[in-house]
Amino acid sequence: MTRQLLVFVDGVRAGVLGCDVRSSTFRYDRPYLARRTPTPLSLSLPVGPREYGPEAVEPFLWGLLPDNAETLRRWALDARPQADEHNPFTLLQHYGLDCAGAVQFVRPENEATFERHGGLSRLSDTQIGAQIRAMNADPSRWTFDDRDGRFSLGGAQAKFGLLREDDAWALPTGATPTTHIVKPGIPEFRGSAVNEHVCLTLAARLGLVAARSRIDRFDGETAVVVERYDRLRLAEARPPERSARGLRRIHQEDFCQALSVMPSQKYEDDGGPGLGRMAALLRRQLPRDEAQRAIERLLLGVAFNWLIAAPDAHAKNYSVLLSGRQIALAPLYDIATLTPYDRYRPERMRLAQKVAGTYRPAEIGGLGWRTEAAARDLDPDRFGDRITELVAAAPDHIRALCSDPALRAMDPEFVDDLRAALLDRVAAAAAALR
Structure with missing residues (x-):
């Protein structure tokens, strides 16, 4: 027997997700195909009349779910007996009303009413702080146990979604979108929330497009709060967006989803997409001039991760925004440096993707960046100059960021360590460019 979920994109019914004992399938609805510029569910699932099989569908579905086995196990137990931790369809029928991008998964019997069933549950700092403490004790606890909010966010790090409205925090329920992602940090990496905020803000100050973030303290618990760029x-709410509370979902997907790669293969070393495959996708999807600009932005993002020694910039940490036939590279997100931690060894550290044939930042200098730029059909000298500008501008921005009184109030000793470690790494990068 085949079970079904209705798939909505930007508030419009796009197709039907089917699931039997063996696999998942997806087919676009005819009315959706007849729209002037329908947005694809994924670049790996182009808009058309065919039925897509599990080889294309399941990498996209798994990419919407936590990359954390314990979290999936907990979610399946919470939704038993209908949910199976090994079946993304069964998880998304419970947790698929608010996902990355504009996609929503709706049970057929709820189609007529699901948009009217959204709401808000106001949260105090004490309640949010309690959730952060619970997540620090058990990183599989991504949801509020006593609340009925149901969202799904990808990635391995514990996080939860909230909505910011009228200068207050709330947990959306039903179809109401979240607007922010709250990340308490990784317990074994001291100050990781501060680390991510500093790195995202540094990227923005250097002229890169990055997600906006802030550091907050909830009942004494520190977290980085990232504004969702896909909201x-x-x-005012108006059709056809059918937005909730004056919010519209913007569709997006990461490069693993766009290339039909399972999240378990997100690192290039594990068979995942490297810069060559990611750049080739952009060239296939965009006019030449737009592709050139997007590839330069992508490569600058990788260069920033090299500059700050951030090891986790795999293909799931780069995304594209989709709207009809339009495609754009998403802002940078999920960036943190390894430099302030004991496990950082400059000569042994590896990036998530190869640059000029090597994963090791210590082996990448000016020639390496020009070589990589040329391989991506960019002007090597122009790109090399841009890298030099980034490196030269970074120290002043690092000092200014780490002198901010509000940031220092969170953990002044860690902020000092972070500043010193980043400045040392930038000095090494500058030397490598000479």
């Missing part, structure tokens, strides 16, 4: 506030 847009509207002056």
Whole structure:
């Protein structure tokens, strides 16, 4: 027997997800195909009349779910007996009303009413702090146990979604979107929330497009709060977006989803997409001039991760925004440096993707960046100059960021360590460019 979920993109029914004992399938609805510029569910699932099989569908579905086996096990137990931790369909029928991008998964019997069933549950700092403490004790606890909010966020790090409205925090329920992602940090990496905020803000100050973040303290617990770039506030809700609370979902997917690669293969060393495959996708999907700009932005993002010695910039940490036939590279997100931690060894550290044939930042200098730029059909000298500008500008921004009184109030000793470690790494990068 085949079970079904209705798939909505940007509030419009796009197709039907089917699941039997063996696999998942997806087919676009005819009315959706007849729209002037329908947004694809994924670049790996182009808009058309065919039925897509599990080889294309399941990498996309798994990419919407936590990359954390214990979290999936907990979710399946919470939704038993209908959910199976090894079946993304069964998980998304419970946790698929608010995902990355504009996709929503709706049970057929709820189609007529699901948009009316959204709401908010206001949260105090004490309640949010309690959730952060619970997550620090058990990183599989991504949801509030006593609340009925149901969202799904990808990635391995513990996090949860909230909505910011009228200068207060709330947990959305039903179809209401979240607007922010709260990440308490990784317990074994001291100050990791501060680390991520500093790195994202540094990227933005250096002229890169990065997700906006802030550091907050909830009942004494520190977290980085990242504004969702896949949510847009509207002056008023209006069709066809069918937005909730004046919010519109913007569709997006990561490069693993776009290339039909399972999340378990997100690192290039594990068979995942490297810069060559990612750049080739952009060239296939975009006009030449737009592709050139997007590939330069992508390569600059990788260069920033090299500059700060961030090891986790795999293909799931780069995404594209989708709207009709339009495609754009998403802002940078999920960036943190390894430099302030004991396990950082400059000569042994590896990046998530190869640059000019090597994973090791210590082996990448000016020639390496020009070689990589040329391989991606970019002007090597122009790109090399851009890298030099990034490196030269970084120290002043690092000092300014780490002198911010509000940031220092979180953990002044760690902020000092972070500043010193980043400045040392930038000095090494500058030397490598000479």
